Amino acid sequence: MTYEETIAYLYNALPMFSRIGAAAYKKDLTNTLLLCEALGNPQNHFRSIHIAGTNGKGSTSHMLAAVLQTAGYKTGLYTSPHLKDFRERIKINGAMCSKQFVIEFVEKIQPLIATVQPSFFEITVAMAFSWFAQEKIDIAIIEVGLGGRLDSTNIIQPLLSIITNIGWDHMNMLGDSLEKIAAEKAGIIKPNTPVIIGEYLPETKPVFSNVAASNNAPLIFASELFYVSDWQYQHHKLEITITNVHTNEHVNYQLDLPGVYQTKNIIAVITAIQQLQQLGYSISHEQVFKGVGQTKQLTGLHGRWELINQHPTVILDVAHNVDGIKQITAQLELSNYHALHIVIGMVKDKEIDAVLALLPITAHYYFTKAQIPRALDEITLQEKAASYLLKGNAFADVNTALEAAITQAHKDDLILVCGSVFLVGEVNNLVLGN
Known part of the structure; x- marks a missing residue:
């Protein structure tokens, strides 16, 4: 083979x-x-x-x-x-x-x-x-x-x-x-x-x-x-x-x-x-x-508050459970940016509602999914998020979602990709022109 x-x-x-x-x-x-x-x-x-x-x-x-x-x-x-x-x-x-x-x-x-x-x-x-x-x-x-x-x-x-x-x-x-x-x-x-x-x-x-x-x-x-x-x-x-x-x-x-x-x-x-x-x-x-x-x-460690682009700032983090997302929100409070964009996808067997309840309602959201059977589909995630006043569009894959976020972001904005290890793993740096 x-x-x-x-x-x-x-x-x-x-x-x-x-x-x-x-x-x-x-x-x-x-x-x-x-x-x-x-x-x-x-x-x-x-x-x-x-x-x-x-x-x-x-x-x-x-x-x-x-x-x-x-x-x-x-x-x-x-x-x-x-x-x-x-x-x-x-x-x-x-x-x-x-x-x-x-x-x-x-x-x-x-x-x-x-x-x-x-x-x-x-x-x-x-x-x-x-x-x-x-x-x-x-x-x-x-x-x-x-x-x-x-x-x-x-x-x-x-x-x-x-x-x-x-x-x-x-x-x-x-x-x-x-x-x-x-x-x-x-x-x-x-x-x-x-x-x-x-x-x-x-x-x-x-x-x-x-x-x-x-x-x-x-x-x-x-x-x-x-x-x-x-x-x-x-x-x-x-x-x-x-x-x-x-x-x-x-x-x-x-x-x-x-x-x-x-x-x-x-x-x-x-x-x-x-x-x-x-x-x-x-x-x-x-x-x-x-x-x-x-x-x-x-x-060669990646995906831990990892900076992959500047102007706009793009961060990857594999946080995917309640404690991990709490740490992410604490990090966001320390970060300087004009507006916040969050590209998020999760798997079905996580505490999805508990995670969504922690996320900032002022961010612009891009709901998506990893290409694995365990992934929660982006429409269901979008609908669940709406009950927590989190608003945004749904995308079939993370790179389409990230591309949309980059298009909409100002150069002083911050784009965060999180919610699943597998989602972060699918990010293609070609989206960033890298």
């Missing part, structure tokens, strides 16, 4: 969550264990850090990977979903795995696929672990796909686990309370393995404490070690001062991920680096500063 044929096979032959939703979610680790056993258990041949959370786990994973590779470690990075290229999910030192590896892996594992009938995600996890083992990496940052306890990535034995935060998302699969969602995320806590909690709520802290205690896992609440004492968002850069709770020492960082929500993620990253230093990893302050300051360049 060619690379294109291989990717088509993966998309079409295997249940894929991004396309069909909960039906693709396998509620146990059996398939992943069978696949990896047949491959020689590659997950046992490299060290890893495991990262879960409702929001922020992607940014946290990329910042931590950027720091480690800056410090000279051959660093694997497994994340999901991808925006443009399937291979974005599997990187080493910021470089995607080769097309030839994807072809050879799928050809090798095809007979097992027929027997095991795994999901798309289970195959990609096994593929990533195989690539990392084959390339003899020093350490891998592994981002959880969904939940934690039953996520395919949860067959690793990491050096360190991180849970960024708990919020309302995927309740149909993870539970209808914050405690239940926290319990699923806490499933990545391993015996005798330190776990860092980036943020907690009164409802979730006891869950983490109980699971950590039952596993004899050292529990570290990042906010009890560090806090952001000052920050500035200027010229699409985020300058942050982090203070050590115990020593009162102040350290300044400049992040190339300018979303103000990174003030929360950076605390977990700095805490993780401290833990890695205690485990014997050689990471200097200068390397931390460079890593978090060049995360996009070093790892």
Whole structure:
């Protein structure tokens, strides 16, 4: 098979969550264990850090990977979903795995696929672990796909686990309370393995404490070690001062991920680096500063308050749930613009009404959809939005919607594309003339 044929096979032959939703979610680790056993258990041949959370786990994973590779470690990075290229999910030192590896892996594992009938995600996890083992990496940052306890990535034995935060998302699969969602995320806590909690709520802290205690896992609440004492968002850069709770020492960082929500993620990253230093990893302050300051360049992260055009300003952000949209609206309050245009599309299984209720009624809206079966059609979204006094036209795809927004926008306006990872992934820079 060619690379294109291989990717088509993966998309079409295997249940894929991004396309069909909960039906693709396998509620146990059996398939992943069978696949990896047949491959020689590659997950046992490299060290890893495991990262879960409702929001922020992607940014946290990329910042931590950027720091480690800056410090000279051959660093694997497994994340999901991808925006443009399937291979974005599997990187080493910021470089995607080769097309030839994807072809050879799928050809090798095809007979097992027929027997095991795994999901798309289970195959990609096994593929990533195989690539990392084959390339003899020093350490891998592994981002959880969904939940934690039953996520395919949860067959690793990491050096360190991180849970960024708990919020309302995927309740149909993870539970209808914050405690239940926290319990699923806490499933990545391993015996005798330190776990860092980036943020907690009164409802979730006891869950983490109980699971950590039952596993004899050292529990570290990042906010009890560090806090952001000052920050500035200027010229699409985020300058942050982090203070050590115990020593009162102040350290300044400049992040190339300018979303103000990174003030929360950076605390977990700095805490993780401290833990890695205690485990014997050689990471200097200068390397931390460079890593978090060049995360996009070093790892290829996109879609986090990402500026892709000026005059008018066009921003892409993958925020798609209630907590993510709250962070977006806070960012908008800090931004300078004449008028606001929002290109939005969502998937059917999100808290659509709760998200729409948070959006500003003064913006001009362009309702659209990603080209996947899970997408809510643009007319239904437009009708739902109208009940929240959000007004605008409907468009069949994101690029048509973005083109209309650019046509209508003044050069001092801001255009935001959000609501779905898949929608952001379909944005074509040719619309902007880039």
